[in-house]
Amino acid sequence: MLDFNVSGLIPKNMEKRGELVFSENLKEIEDIFNHRKIPENGLSNEKIRLFLRFLSMMDTDKDPKSIRIGEREARIVSSVHDELSYGFCHGVGRSGNLIDPQPKAPGASIMYSLTNKILESFLKTLGIDVYGISTPVSTGMSISLCLCAARKKYASNVVIYPYAAHKSPIKAVSFAGMKMRLVETVLDGDKVYVPVEEIESAVKKEIELGNNPCILSTLTFFPPRNSDDILEISKICEIYDIPHIVNGAYALQNNFYIEKLKKAFKYRIDAVVSSSDKNLLTPIGGGIIFSKNQDFLKEISHCYPGRASATPIVSTLVSLLSIGSKNYIELMKNQKSSKKLLDDLLYDLSKKTGNKLLDSESPIASCISVNSNPVEIAAKLYNLRVTGPRGVTKTDKFGNCYTGNYIYDYIVMNAAIGVKTEDVVNAVDKLEKIIL
Incomplete structure (x- = not known):
């Protein structure tokens, strides 16, 4: 696509040397276009910017000779808009389909298609062999x-x-x-979960009743609420031929969740x-969103x-x-180590304070019981510039996911992907100062 003629401007040996450097710098970008998969080693910020600018320059609003008379022509009032969207001012998709190519935005359409291909290769790297799309909206x-x-597609009317x-x-x-039918949780020791037989019932x-149900299961959640048994739920959905959507909000950062997904995908999961x-x-x-x-x-x-x-x-x-x-695999390993550190520190703290x-089962979050108001403790942590912990009282039926009174008042802390070791240590240290 690029064809620069620099012949005769500098000596031939210098020209060839410059072309070699230029080709080496573009090689990683060319590999993304040619192989359409996540790179093993991440690209530099400069190359990512160049990659995005190559694509955004293909959209019709960048055409200096374009005659733009439509009501939606990517007109922008400030260069800040361009920076925020990285030049893809026409957006993606068409009115009838999110993943359809947009005639005014060849570059953005290529960018979106490439993103989905690279996303699928990323999921395959994690051992999840599925189709996937990136969406412009959050989990909910x-x-x-x-x-x-x-x-x-399936006339489902009850979730x-x-x-x-x-x-x-x-x-x-x-x-x-759609209407919702809740299936209540039960308490088993410290853990809260939903029995599979109650879901099937x-x-x-x-x-x-003549309805067409589907199931919305939860794979990732704060303890003490356990993950739903998505393997058994997938079997139920296969038996009764009903759709199964899995909420796996942070399921890709830990093999505990990934292995559950891989097993359940052998049965009925329509989308995660x-x-x-x-x-x-x-x-x-x-x-x-990903699916087999x-x-x-496409229907989504x-x-x-x-x-x-x-x-x-x-x-x-x-x-x-x-x-x-x-690097992502390394981040996953670090997350696992951070969670162990969090558990060890909270266990030591529980012994010092007579808590538990x-x-x-969560590989991301941990809970420690407390002897005073957990909501006030969480507020004090926030004022000490510790963000993330949740304080839940034993009578908070929403927070506990349990219709009865829970056993303990407690604090939830997370060690999610990207967390720093010093942040885990400092957060527990500040918690200790509050509850001692």
Whole structure:
């Protein structure tokens, strides 16, 4: 595509040397176009910027001879707009389909298609052999898109939701115009979970009532709420031939969740929704949806109304190119080490203070019981500039995901991907100062 004629401007030996350097600098970018997969080693910021500018320069609003008389012509009032969207001012998609090429935006359309190809290669690197799309909306709205697709393709009208106290998926069901049937949690020691047999019973009852149910399960959540048994739920969905959407908001950063997904994908999972910011360290605003069923993914993209901002898609692409597969595996290892450190520190603190490190299967978050108001403790941590911890009282039925009183008041702390070791140490140190 690039054809620069520098012949005769400098001596031939210098010309060849310059062309060699130029080719070497462009090689990584060419590899992205040619192989369409996540690079093993991340690209530099300069090369990512160059890559994005190459593509954005292909959109019609960059054509100096373009005659633009439509109502949607990527006219912008400030260069800051251009910086925020990285030049993809026309956005992505068309009014009828999120992933359709946009005639006014050849560069943005290539960028989006490449992002999805690179995303799929990233998932394959993690051992998840699926189709995937990057979405311009966060987890809750991405779940809504999946539910709308289930309603359209399978006439689903009731969502069976094993109860998890998270407002986003609950609102997603309402936004999709569907009814919800909650399946209550039970308490087993410190852990809160939803029995699979109760989920199956809810499916049977809805079918008996003449409804077409689907299941929205939860893979990732704060302890003491356990992950849903998505393997058994997938078997149930296969037996009763009903859709299964999995909320796996931060499922891509730890092999504990990845292995659960790989096993469940052998049965019925129509789509998994993950967050780009929680897994790929992007700004908030984008989602990831993946599935074995390419047709269902297309149906999901058809449910998005109108064109979309390219900015969340660009953010996902930038992270994939910047991190690279090799570094992401290292980040996953560091996350696992950070979680062990958090558990060890909280266990030591529990012994000092007569509290308990709660039994939890979560590979991301840990809970410690406290003897005073946990909400006030969390507020004090916030005032000490510690962000993230949650304080939950034993009577908080929403926070506990449990309809009865829980055993303990407790604090939840996370050791998610990208956390710094010193932040884990300092957070627990400040907690100790508060509760001692």
